[in-house]
Amino acid sequence: MKRVLSGIQPSGPLHLGNYAAAIRQFIDMQADHEMYIFVASYHALTTVRDPKVLRDNVRQVVIDCLAFGIDPQRTNFYLQQDVPKVTELAWLLGCMCPKHLMDKATSFKDKLAKGLSASIGLYTYPILQAADILSVDPDVVPVGEDQRQHVEITRDLAEKFNAAYGPVFKIPDLKIREGSGLMPGVDGQKMSKSYGNAISPFLEEKALKKVIMKITTDSKGVDEAKDPETCTVFQIFRGLAGVNDPRTAELAERYRKGGMGYGVAKQALLELILNHFGPARKRRVELMNDPGYVEQVLRQGAAAANAKASDVTARARKAVGL
Numbered sequence: 001m002k003r004v005l006s007g008i009q010p011s012g013p014l015h016l017g018n019y020a021a022a023i024r025q026f027i028d029m030q031a032d033h034e035m036y037i038f039v040a041s042y043h044a045l046t047t048v049r050d051p052k053v054l055r056d057n058v059r060q061v062v063i064d065c066l067a068f069g070i071d072p073q074r075t076n077f078y079l080q081q082d083v084p085k086v087t088e089l090a091w092l093l094g095c096m097c098p099k100h101l102m103d104k105a106t107s108f109k110d111k112l113a114k115g116l117s118a119s120i121g122l123y124t125y126p127i128l129q130a131a132d133i134l135s136v137d138p139d140v141v142p143v144g145e146d147q148r149q150h151v152e153i154t155r156d157l158a159e160k161f162n163a164a165y166g167p168v169f170k171i172p173d174l175k176i177r178e179g180s181g182l183m184p185g186v187d188g189q190k191m192s193k194s195y196g197n198a199i200s201p202f203l204e205e206k207a208l209k210k211v212i213m214k215i216t217t218d219s220k221g222v223d224e225a226k227d228p229e230t231c232t233v234f235q236i237f238r239g240l241a242g243v244n245d246p247r248t249a250e251l252a253e254r255y256r257k258g259g260m261g262y263g264v265a266k267q268a269l270l271e272l273i274l275n276h277f278g279p280a281r282k283r284r285v286e287l288m289n290d291p292g293y294v295e296q297v298l299r300q301g302a303a304a305a306n307a308k309a310s311d312v313t314a315r316a317r318k319a320v321g322l
Helices: 014-027 051-068 085-094 099-103 105-113 125-134 145-165 203-213 233-242 246-257 262-276 278-288 291-322
Strands: 005-008 034-039 075-079 139-145 173-176
Touching: 005 014, 005 125, 014 051, 014 139, 014 233, 034 051, 034 125, 051 075, 051 262, 051 278, 051 291, 075 291, 085 125, 085 291, 099 125, 099 145, 099 278, 105 125, 105 145, 125 145, 139 145, 139 246, 139 278, 145 173, 145 291, 233 262, 246 262, 262 278
Parallel strands: 005 034, 005 139, 034 075, 139 173
Antiparallel strands: none
């Protein structure tokens, strides 16, 4: 059974894009992989300065993941902050990292372009991410296309360390998640909380309908034929239902025939979300009222991750002479 490691940014409640691009794959992989999924609370410190906001965001992400279907009996689910060996590994890896490797990190450049302050934490972000990955000896790291470079940096650092000190780190394979980055938001851009265009499936029904009805469409009338491929409503529907789902083909046909307004398509999307996430919406309410269970899940996951990280760190310490 292959071991898998991936992380989730605690940037607030999860949305349809998070589910389609990442969480759904994690849930599918639970059946036949040894899973390690962590909430990147240390990474969040590069952008979040309000401790209450950080705590709330971490809690929301944990609850949303469990509600979606992350199973603590099959997935080791934990907080980054609860595995302190990761920061020690980050220092050991940092001492092997040439500066030019961080200079080339596109995430740092992108965040600077968005006006974020140039902290050392932001600059060395990929080193900490490499430590997260290598700490549990994973075979596979599934990420979105935007995180490809970080995994490549991880592999580079592990190879440099191994070349200097011997075979300490397992070199993980990179797996680009299917469909990552393909779910648009209400304005047609990639769905993102930072763009203010996200759709949360956990909104109360009336609020969810209001958000869906704001999805941008063109000005074609009810009787006109429409192209589903260029419609944001259809793209979201297909991203959730799936390309091969007969409901997707049926809705596409209604677009092409004419006689259907965009309001009807939006109502179909609302019903799809409510039906698809009905059990998750119910489960989330239960989890919100059971903090003890949530803490138990995180303790259990951290214990498993700490056991792996301790072994890996011991190998690395011995290799360098500590």
